[in-house]
């Protein structure tokens with residue numbers, strides 16, 4: 518690369534950092550290279566910000582198998598009939614037009630000594646800094662009777678796109694007075710309020726189209742995110758329709774039989790028409806392949822999202838074990854901006870700002886009945902630590918709930934353009 522004037526005429530910390538940083542300028546391969554694996558909430562944001570803010574000084578390659586990313590956020594609203602599938606799809610064209618080299622392929626290996634990522638189609642991509650944001654995979658054997666080969670009979674719909682469409686098709690095909698079952702996941706998992714917003718949206722659909730149908734939720738947890746708000750909403754809008762069976766009532770002692778379409782909760786067998794199995798989760802497989810996981814997740818340093826196992830690898834979003842932030846799209850986007858700033862600083866000597874993070878999770882319970890929970894966070898030596906938070910109150914007036922829903926619509930438009938351009 519051309520020597521960067523700012524590096525040499527800059528003053529203070531930025532110049533000092535640039536001069537003391539491990540030099541990729543002298544490696545003889547031109548621009549510093551960042552490879553991002555996973556073009557979802559975390560990866561797309563990181564790729565976009567590094568390309569945009571480095572103004573061509575860093576070569577950014579994004580590896581992502583799909584050509585359209587369908588958000589999980591707002592996918593429950595699609596189940597409820599508030600959104601179309603097309604509303605949730607985002608392409609990579611704008612990222613490509615703005616300088617990101619988008620490669621549609623699977624990353625299948627990481628050679629940390631050679632600093633290369635190998636691709637399913639063959640070949641490998643070199644990096645100076647590698648950012649992993651592969652989202653989640655499922656823990657084998659987490660729900661007795663279920664593995665990914667059963668995902669067509671009993672969909673998880675916890676990755677966006679075709680799984681969500683399948684669950685909607687099954688919901689629409691339910692017989693009159695049928696039973697929709699959900700097996701909820703144990704902590705920690707992607708989107709803490711997600712299963713319960715889904716129950717609300719399924720109930721909304723059934724109330725209008727199949728009002729004698731029932732919903733059973735087998736939950737291994739004693740309590741869940743925004744529980745008071747959801748249970749108040751379920752009593753107000755969907756009385757008698759939803760049976761939540763928590764840990765105390767044997768909700769964790771569950772097995773399924775996808776061939777027979779039965780769910781067994783604490784020894785009691787129930788025939789069901791739809792069964793949404795959301796198993797326990799772990800970091801996307803490539804994080805394990807790269808050797809940056811410890812148990813199910815990838816521990817990171819809060820200040821810059823760098824892996825605790827390798828200073829040249831960063832892990833974003835759901836795959837990371839970072840501390841207090843929930844696994845959400847908003848969190849992944851927030852972490853990606855901190856990471857992008859730190860990576861750019863390490864590679865070009867640009868100013869690195871102190872890490873600040875934020876998150877809000879909105880949930881729709883029924884038409885215009887939106888609730889939210891959120892917090893701000895800072896980096897400490899141990900973790901991303903919560904600073905302060907807020908949550909909707911029970912019994913709020915209808916106009917406030919409507920405003921909260923409208924706020925979530927604005928958030929979706931803003932954050933998806935922040936991710937995909």
Ligand SMILES: Cc1cc2nc3c(=O)[nH]c(=O)nc-3n(C[C@H](O)[C@H](O)[C@H](O)COP(=O)(O)OP(=O)(O)OC[C@H]3O[C@@H](n4cnc5c(N)ncnc54)[C@H](O)[C@@H]3O)c2cc1C
Pocket residue numbers: 554555556557558559560580581582583586588589590591592593622623624625650651652653674675676707708711712715801802803833834835836844845846847848849877878879
């Ligand atoms: C029902 C539901 C509702 C939700 N609602 C909300 C909400 O309202 N608000 C909110 O903030 N969050 C919400 N979320 C959570 C949000 O979707 C995730 O937290 C977020 O997508 C995590 O971002 P990520 O970058 O970690 O992973 P993802 O967005 O899942 O991106 C991972 C990407 O990596 C790619 N990938 C995986 N492995 C490889 C590989 N080996 N090579 C190349 N590419 C690979 C995948 O194809 C995928 O595109 C919801 C989730 C669900 C399931």
